[in-house]
């Protein structure tokens with residue numbers, strides 16, 4: 076076959092391949108599918124198996140209030156155990172994330188702990204009972220799925236840290252867009268002291284938040300992060316101080332996040348989506364996602380109303 080015929084055939088095959096790839100990409104939508112889990116049956120993850128095991132460890136709850144303001148409050152509630160995650164709380168966290176994925180008016184989320192402390196990680200009684208490698212890996216995959224979906228919610232999320240955030244509790248803080256800490260609170264990745272590394276996705280997210288050197292210090296040193304150090308390395312986005320005798324840390328956190336959720340829900344949710352794809356996707360995928368999301372707000376009610384107002388951004 077002559078060279079020019081070879082080149083022609085290669086060009087045709089290349090064009091057909093690109094066309095099929097483009098059709099597949101458009102059909103599947105952007106790589107970050109709503110509620111995109113990391114592990115599925117396709118990679119041997121049998122969720123029903125771990126759900127059954129986690130059911131055997133009851134106690135505590137994950138409470139959720141979806142407010143008129145568009146800001147939801149999620150409470151890690153197991154105060155007798157410093158808000159440690161029992162098995163049923165892990166399952167409830169998955170249910171609450173599913174509810175938030177369906178909340179189309181939502182704009183923000185504050186995750187906090189009951190009784191003035193954040194969360195002391197997995198319930199050690201449950202951990203001891205599923206300490207074999209197989210069950211440990213299944214729990215790890217389950218919690219990675221749930222926390223990845225939490226971070227990917229089209230809501231601006233804040234972890235409000237009061238008291239202590241330890242182990243899995245420190246990992247939970249990294250599954251929010253922002254972290255606010257109260258005076259005297261501490262975030263500590265204690266995993267090394269447990270002979271472990273993070274398993275709920277906390278290491279992967281921590282590197283993206285504070286950089287690999289700081290992540291190494293926090294994990295290899297199991298270093299306590301207080302408000303000053305947290306702000307210095309970028310793990311904390313602010314220290315919550317009570318403005319009056321009546322104010323509460325939760326109220327101050329709501330004021331803080333409200334600065335970013337003011338505006339129509341479709342626009343705020345679109346902002347989170349384009350930042351999320353910029354954070355997670357290769358450039359060209361992120362650009363395509365941005366184009367898709369732009370198309371949902373361009374000429375929409377908020378855009379047309381703003382144009383009619385002849386806005387002046389003082």
Ligand SMILES: CC[C@@H](C(=O)O)C(=O)SCCNC(=O)CCNC(=O)[C@H](O)C(C)(C)COP(=O)(O)OP(=O)(O)OC[C@H]1O[C@@H](n2cnc3c(N)ncnc32)[C@H](O)[C@@H]1OP(=O)(O)O
Nearest residue numbers: 155156157159195196197198199200241242243273274275
């Ligand atoms: C992927 C990581 C993940 C995993 O591997 O699955 C983990 O998160 S492993 C768990 C990591 N967390 C810990 O190791 C924290 C252990 N707890 C503590 O260090 C301390 O309790 C504290 C959180 C620093 C608080 O100390 P203190 O103020 O002195 O209170 P107490 O220690 O007396 O605690 C009160 C009460 O709560 C129970 N508790 C606390 N944390 C847990 C926990 N993670 N699991 C189960 N129970 C917990 C503690 O036992 C006390 O109960 P009583 O003994 O009945 O009084």
